[in-house]
Amino acid sequence: MSLYSTMFLAFSMSSDAFVASLTKGASLPRRPSFIEALQTGLIFGTIETITPLLGWALGLSMSQFITAWDHWVAFALLCLLGAHMMHEGLKSHDDTAQETAAPKRQPASLLRLVITAFATSIDALIIGITLAFMEANIVLTSLAIGGATLLMTTLGVMLGRAISTVVGKRAEVLGGLTLCGIGIAILVEHLGLLSG
Structure with missing residues (x-):
């Protein structure tokens, strides 16, 4: 995987954490x-660094059974995850308003932050599984995902009160589109559709 692909992937993975941090900042x-x-960025960034490694280890344990069609698995996982992120990002404004209004009564505790960080890192776990079937440096990729999440979450908390209503879940739509694009690129490369 190229450096550009790694960076695109890292910032795509940080989009849902960014949305969650905007909500926290707004509340x-x-x-x-x-x-x-x-502190919030460190919690999210650490968890988003660990989960791709766990997914990669899980993917390696399965790789011997599906090496013949690993590119299809990567394509399917990335596109499904991307579609899910776009669906979440396109939910009605009312759903987003309810999500941002609820925490105003009770500030987020450390436990709630950790749970939210794990919830938003499920996609990173799936990416880790996908990376086990690709030629990718898992340590570098995990650090890139964690670093991007640290940066985006810290910015999200700081900017949450000002831009949560403007940006909202559009970040997830962009992240989902990027994941689908990466999945299609993997499939095209493995099928040799651009060769010759």
Whole structure:
């Protein structure tokens, strides 16, 4: 996987964490400090670094059974995940408003942040499984995903109160489109549709 593909993947994986952090920032009673935002970013970034490694280990254990059609598995997983992210991003404004309104009554605790971080890292786990069937440096890719998530989550918390209603879940739509594009590119490359 090229450096550009790795970076696209990393920032696509951080889009749902970015949306969650926008919601958290919007729900705070006051403007968060940089340290508070960074703490949230570290929680999300650490978990998003670990989950692709777990998925990769799981994928390796299955790879001997599906090596003949691994590119189809990667394509299907990426496109399904991308479609799910786009679906979440295109939900009605009312759903988004309810999600952002609920936390205003009760600020997010550490446990709630960890649970949210794990929930938004399920896609990174699936990506890890996919990477087991590709020529990818899993350590570099996991660090890139974690670093992008750290950056985007920290920014999301800081900017949440100002731009959550403007950006909202559009970030997930863009992330989903990127994942589908990567899945199609993998399939095209393995089938040799662009050769000759």
